[in-house]
Amino acid sequence: MDRIYLDYAATTYVKDEVLEAMKPYYKEHFGNPSSMYESGRYAKNALDQARGEVAKCIGAKYANEIYFTACGTESDNWALKGVMEANKAKGKHLVTTAVEHHAIMDTAGYLEKNGYDVTVLPVDEYGMVTARQVKDALRDDTVLVSVVYANNEVGTINPIAEIGKVTREAGVLFHTDAVQAAGHLPLDVQADNVDLLSISAHKFYGPKGIGMLYIRNGVKIERFMHGGAQERKRRAGTENVPEIIGLAKALALATGTLEETNSRLTGLRDYMIREIMEKIPYTKLNGHPEKRLCNNVNISLEFIEAEASLLSLDLAGIECSSGSACASGSLESSHVLLAMGIPPETAKGALRFTMGETTTRQQVDYTVNELVRLAERLRKISPLFQQTHA
Numbered sequence: 001m002d003r004i005y006l007d008y009a010a011t012t013y014v015k016d017e018v019l020e021a022m023k024p025y026y027k028e029h030f031g032n033p034s035s036m037y038e039s040g041r042y043a044k045n046a047l048d049q050a051r052g053e054v055a056k057c058i059g060a061k062y063a064n065e066i067y068f069t070a071c072g073t074e075s076d077n078w079a080l081k082g083v084m085e086a087n088k089a090k091g092k093h094l095v096t097t098a099v100e101h102h103a104i105m106d107t108a109g110y111l112e113k114n115g116y117d118v119t120v121l122p123v124d125e126y127g128m129v130t131a132r133q134v135k136d137a138l139r140d141d142t143v144l145v146s147v148v149y150a151n152n153e154v155g156t157i158n159p160i161a162e163i164g165k166v167t168r169e170a171g172v173l174f175h176t177d178a179v180q181a182a183g184h185l186p187l188d189v190q191a192d193n194v195d196l197l198s199i200s201a202h203k204f205y206g207p208k209g210i211g212m213l214y215i216r217n218g219v220k221i222e223r224f225m226h227g228g229a230q231e232r233k234r235r236a237g238t239e240n241v242p243e244i245i246g247l248a249k250a251l252a253l254a255t256g257t258l259e260e261t262n263s264r265l266t267g268l269r270d271y272m273i274r275e276i277m278e279k280i281p282y283t284k285l286n287g288h289p290e291k292r293l294c295n296n297v298n299i300s301l302e303f304i305e306a307e308a309s310l311l312s313l314d315l316a317g318i319e320c321s322s323g324s325a326c327a328s329g330s331l332e333s334s335h336v337l338l339a340m341g342i343p344p345e346t347a348k349g350a351l352r353f354t355m356g357e358t359t360t361r362q363q364v365d366y367t368v369n370e371l372v373r374l375a376e377r378l379r380k381i382s383p384l385f386q387q388t389h390a
């Protein structure tokens, strides 16, 4: 049996159509978009088209509001540092949440160390914040609010449109990290009053190492990379044309099949959750039961450390993650699960399965069976379990 990949939130493969769209820009049309002659103009034209395509997919008003970056992490860093630095005259207050990806959390920490004032909003048991909480945190010197669109560990979806309404009414800028949302949820920056939005292609069947930051026209932001005049002088460096083409193609494909994919994966997700909860005792679902990404199953197997489960699953040919990919390998409990009030022992048993295009019901059944077996086996040798269940 082929290996079963259930870690689509960590990264995806590149779709054939995406690879085909990218290929000509490596050799045939390799020109530098800044060059005035024909091959340069050809590349520039492709870049403009990609920008237009991405703008359409996220509901941006203008193509020139789309800035290509090297990854989601760069987009997040730029949004926070760039906006806070450019708006010092207004104030130094940033509002964010306790369940952000490290790309936001660590950037906020860096800003705090450098004299900015950061409010970290707590979340409920599902990992969600409310627009009311955001409203109550706003002050006269608040410059920016940054809230993750959909959490990368537990998949919980935040009320982005409601938060956007609050921030727009208060005249405060709003950034959302939509790295996990893109390709799964319809994005509409205008309808949701979002001023800045980050995405990353390798989460929706595009290439790794290419991201995008939407910056609404009129938002004051410092340039991120100093150098040439690329990206309207805001992000210098020769554009990664093939990967930009890949990002646009992948996003367009995902946007076009969003409803269909969403309904198939939601069915599979709920089936897997039901099966696990029915067949394995002492199991907890982490994250919101409904307001969660269509492909995310995050469960804690009590009395079992996630590392032991991951090893057993790997031996059985199943690839998944404990907490977020970036946290796997470290023994620390996930900051997201702890912020949700989950006890550290339960957080340490958390496993994240994220499904994708190739996931089938048979794969889910096989995985659940393996989970049942490993839970029985590992609990038998768990002193804690034996003590409490003797």
Ligand SMILES: Cc1ncc(COP(=O)(O)O)c(C=O)c1O
Pocket: 009, 010, 070, 071, 072, 073, 074, 076, 101, 103, 148, 150, 151, 152, 177, 178, 179, 180, 200, 201, 209, 211, 325
């Ligand atoms: C919510 C979220 N933000 C940001 C990132 C970072 O994206 P990248 O890997 O493109 O730097 C990730 C990656 O897992 C993510 O899940």
